Amino acid sequence: MPLYHNEDQAMLADTARGFIAEEGNIARQLRHWRDRNCKDGFGHGLWKQMAEMGFTGMLVDEADGGLGMGHVEAGIVLEEIGRNLTPSPFLTSSVLAATALKHGSDDLKGRYLPGLIAGDSVFAVAIDETAKHRPSRIATRAEKSGNGFKLSGSKSFVIQGASSDMIVVAARTSGGDEDADGITLFAVPKDASGMSHEVVRLVDSSMATHTRFDAVELDGDAVIGEIDGGRAVLDAMLLAGRVGAAAEGVGVARGAMDMTVDYLKQRKQFGKLIGEFQALQHRASHLYSEVEIARAVTIKAQQLLDAGAPSAELMASVAKAKVAKTARLAVQEGVQMHGGIGMTDEYDIGLYMKRDRALAEFLGDAHFHANRVATLSGY
């Protein structure tokens, strides 16, 4: 498959770009909700609009009421979300949770997917238990109890945890904390008793929770996939999420780069536009090259994932790591080349730096994924 968008995808990209730039732009969403100290950190109105555009259920199978599209398409939406720093549950709900639910029972799908597709529900995923992404280690336990389970333990940095109608939780039903097997995924409903959230606002103004599960009683039908066999579902969910996060990161990098290049064409110092200084031109050109490369490998990873190729795993990590490195460069150069004004809250470039920091950390940073690239390559 050629590494560019086909006609349908290009059309979707046009639509998504226009729509998100209009409705999801920084003034209208990120700043708006942040300045009101919104407890969700995102707007439900926009989420509903995204549903009307058909975005929320794009990865959901047609048989389940979705559009049955692929990760290239989801990536198109995510790139625009990244470019506009649009706070949205799209990545957690429409990519991560939706991927997990593909493996769920008809009953689970029936319970949750219509709300997602309609833009009425928001989902979160709870995987990590420490400050870094370490999905190989899962200590949260779910013990058999009657027909169901009792869930105990804690999860950290659950994005939009307190705003979600359901949280996909990876818990251990057997084995030791570091074992690959013995994992089960649960769809934990919002009102499950015994669940408590400590809400924290992150640097990028997104809301996360440290969520505790204190003998939370779950029905047997809260299980997504197989009992003890959840690792495969977890991996599939992580794979989709990483490729999605890479796409969003490409958007962040492009947004920061475009802003910066524009600024270079406007700001005058020493009687010249600063964009005339070669010292800045070369750095801008280098940044451009990196962003193009990051975008190419992200599309590659999306296509491999859509094709079900085994190499998607490796390429997803390459993409996540490459994008993390590139977006970091973009925001750092962005703030620096804006000079003093780049340090102000009034200017948007700093918001890109904050979002990059949070997004890079989500589902594994550049180090985590470079390490995976080495391991998957056999060294």
Place this chain on the structure above:
Amino acid sequence: MADLEAFRSETRAWLEANCPAEMREPVRDESDIYWGGRRATFKNDAQKAWLEACVAKGYTVPSWPKAYGGAGLSPAEAKVLREEMGRIGARPPLSSFGIWMLGPALLHFGTEGQKQRFLNEIARGEIRWCQGYSEPGSGSDLVSLQTFGEDKGESWVVNGQKIWTSYADHADWIFCLVRTDKADKYQGITFMLFDMASEGVTTKPILLISGNSPFCETFFDDVQVPKSYGDDCPAYVGQINRGWDVAKYLLGHEREMISGADGGDRTAGIGAAMKRHAAKLGDDLDPVLRAELAMFDVDALAYTAMGEKFLDEIKVGKAHPAQPNMMKYAGTELNKRRHEMMMAVGGSRALEWESDATEGGKPSRSWLRTKANSIEGGTSEVMLNVIAKRILDLPGA
């Protein structure tokens, strides 16, 4: 699609039957590369057989039209051929500046007479070309070149000096930028073709830090260049005084070639191979080195995807016309880093300058050679200038 699959199995069978086992070994040094030309000799029978088979099939220049010695393959078919050759590790049957640089320029700007004559010779490996662009005072600022051709009616008399002329001492002919109008910087250069055996042409090799000497200083002392080599076959490409257009077009192809965007082995990840190499040397990778290799592989694998995307986009005219500059910049900087990593893994063994174990100091010589990647065909700084100006549209660039 079905046609492509048929073409793939056909190609596979043809390669199986025609590519000798010796030609499926990695290229170890210069002597494994066949450059063609009047004075060329084959290293062995396999090299000869492989060239002849490819010439007969048009596979030395697969995407050129059949009339000019090519196989007339579509971009998709050419990609299949590349992939199939890559799959068995087949060596290129013929390497030449004629194929990489002059050929594309002639296909675009040449007269029918020039195409008939030169392209066929190039495709068959009968002529070896060198590139006379750079001069001692004109490197990055190429358009400042001074070599002058005085118009004598039927011919020019050319005087001046070129430098860094790769393989000038082995070349049969030169494609050469000559100033023919001193008043106009850009529109005063003519793109000439002439025989290196012409009276007044001398070459002097330049020794490189790699210990090799593939370059020359080239001197022109009253060299007579006729304006025509016969019917519809002028000695200049394009128009007189408008050679800069041809020169720039050709540079685009040169940059693409140097960038490794065609999927040469230089763009793949190396970590796993480096671990095996270290093990052979009785060592293991230091954790920090492993980490650096992993970061390198991230960049290399991402660049491979970029190369693929670039070729896909070129095929359908979606790539920005200045994109080859970006590919050249990123690809060459990456290749230099690759060789730094290989030297680090090789340790002291990689320092051997002359030994059987290193096949004559291959690691260190290759490492040094790659430093030219970001200079030849336009330096990295010049690539960044072009990106700033033509892609980012920065002011005053």
